[in-house]
Every structure is written in C-alpha cells, then in structure tokens.
Amino acid sequence: MIVRIALIASAVLIPSLLPAGRAAAQDVPGIEICTVEKTMERRTSCLQSNVDFLHKTITRLLADHQQKLDSATRQIESLKTTIASLQKIVDDLQTTKKKPAEDQTKKAEPPPAKETSPAAKENAR
Numbered sequence: 001m002i003v004r005i006a007l008i009a010s011a012v013l014i015p016s017l018l019p020a021g022r023a024a025a026q027d028v029p030g031i032e033i034c035t036v037e038k039t040m041e042r043r044t045s046c047l048q049s050n051v052d053f054l055h056k057t058i059t060r061l062l063a064d065h066q067q068k069l070d071s072a073t074r075q076i077e078s079l080k081t082t083i084a085s086l087q088k089i090v091d092d093l094q095t096t097k098k099k100p101a102e103d104q105t106k107k108a109e110p111p112p113a114k115e116t117s118p119a120a121k122e123n124a125r
Helices: 002-017 040-108 118-124
Strands: none
Touching: none
C-alpha cells in the first residue's frame, strides 16, 4: 500500500519538477548592471535601456498617482456636499425645536395685567 502511494505521488510530482524543455530566455525589463559590459556600444545600450525603463516606470507611476489624486479630490468634493446638506438639516431641526420651546414659554407666561383707569380703581374699592 505504501509503495502504491509513493508511486502515485512520484508520478504526479516529478513531471511538475522537471522542465518540459529548455525555455527560451526572455528579456525582462528592469535595471541592469552595465559595468559588466566590455564594449562601449553594449554599455551604452545597457545604460539607454535602464534610462528607458526608469522613464516608463516614472510615467506609469505619475499616471497612477494622478488618478488617485483625482479620485480623492472627487471624494472630498462629494463629502463637502454631504456635509453642507447635513448642516442644513441640523439647522432646520434646531430651528423647529426652538419654535415649540418658544411657544411653550409664551403659553406659560401669564398674560400681562390690564391697566385700569384711576376711576375704575376707585369704584372697585
């Protein structure tokens, strides 16, 4: 039983570990060490490749960051609008809350006493 498991495992794992053939070399863009080049033309070409890579990287990063800044700016403007509308709602609620309170204080106060004329005062006595 253990031998069968070992054979099945080796049949599955070994092909994935061995290369299927010799893979072609790929030129992956990146920074290269140009000091190892012996001829001036190859060194110049290497340096130019590094400059091109850095330029493309900087351009891509600049576009990415500008997109993020634009998105953040739009979000800030949206939040400002939301804050303004919420502030208006709060102000309206405070105004409506003050009106019933003022009405209650007016009702609680007794009406001002009517002034009576001096003749009426004497008749009341």
